Amino acid sequence: xxxxxxxxxxxxxxxxxxxxxxxxxxxxxxxxxxxxxxxxxxxxxxxxxxxxxxxxxxxxxxxxxxxxxxxxxxxxxxxxxxxxxxxxxxxxxxxxxxxxxxxxxxxx
Numbered sequence: 580x581x582x583x584x585x586x587x588x589x590x591x592x593x594x595x596x597x598x599x600x601x602x603x604x605x606x607x608x609x610x611x612x613x614x615x616x617x618x619x620x621x622x623x624x625x626x627x628x629x630x631x632x633x634x635x636x637x638x639x640x641x642x643x644x645x646x647x648x649x650x651x652x653x654x655x656x657x658x659x660x661x662x663x664x665x666x667x668x669x670x671x672x673x674x675x676x677x678x679x680x681x682x683x684x685x686x687x
Contacts, residue, residue: 582634582661586610593671600674606662616657621674624649630664 588610594601600619603626604612625648633640635658662668678686 582611582632582659584611584613588612588660588662598675598677598679600676602672602674604660604670604672606660606668608662608665608667610668611659611661614657614659617652617654617674619654619674619676620651621654621672622649622651624671624673626669626671627667629662629666629668629670631668632661632663634659634661 586607586609588604588606590612591603591605592600593603606629625644625646627646629644631642631644633642635656641663
C-alpha cells in the first residue's frame with residue numbers, strides 16, 4: 580500500500596550508464612515518489628533538512644533528516660517516500676548497477 584498520490588515528486592536523472600544511475604529527487608510538502616522498488620543497491624544523500632516518511636506496505640516510518648545525511652538500502656524493497664514536512668525536500672539517489680573496474684578489483 581502506498582501513500583495517496585495527489586502531488587508527485589520530480590525526478591531528474593543526472594547520469595545513467597552501465598555502472599550508475601544518479602537521480603535528483605525534489606519534493607514539495609506532501610509530494611510522493613509513488614510505490615516502487617529498486618533493482619540495484621542504492622545510496623541516498625540528503626540535500627535539504629527534511630521530515631521524510633517511508634511507507635513499507637505495512638507501516639509508515641518517519642525520519643528527521645539533515646542536509647548531508649546519507650543512507651544505503653538493498654535492492655528489491657518495495658516502498659513509497661513522502662515529504663512529511665512543511666518545506667521542500669531534495670535528495671540525490673545513486674543506484675549502483677555494477678562495480679567499476681577499480682572497485683571490482685578491490686573486491687577480489
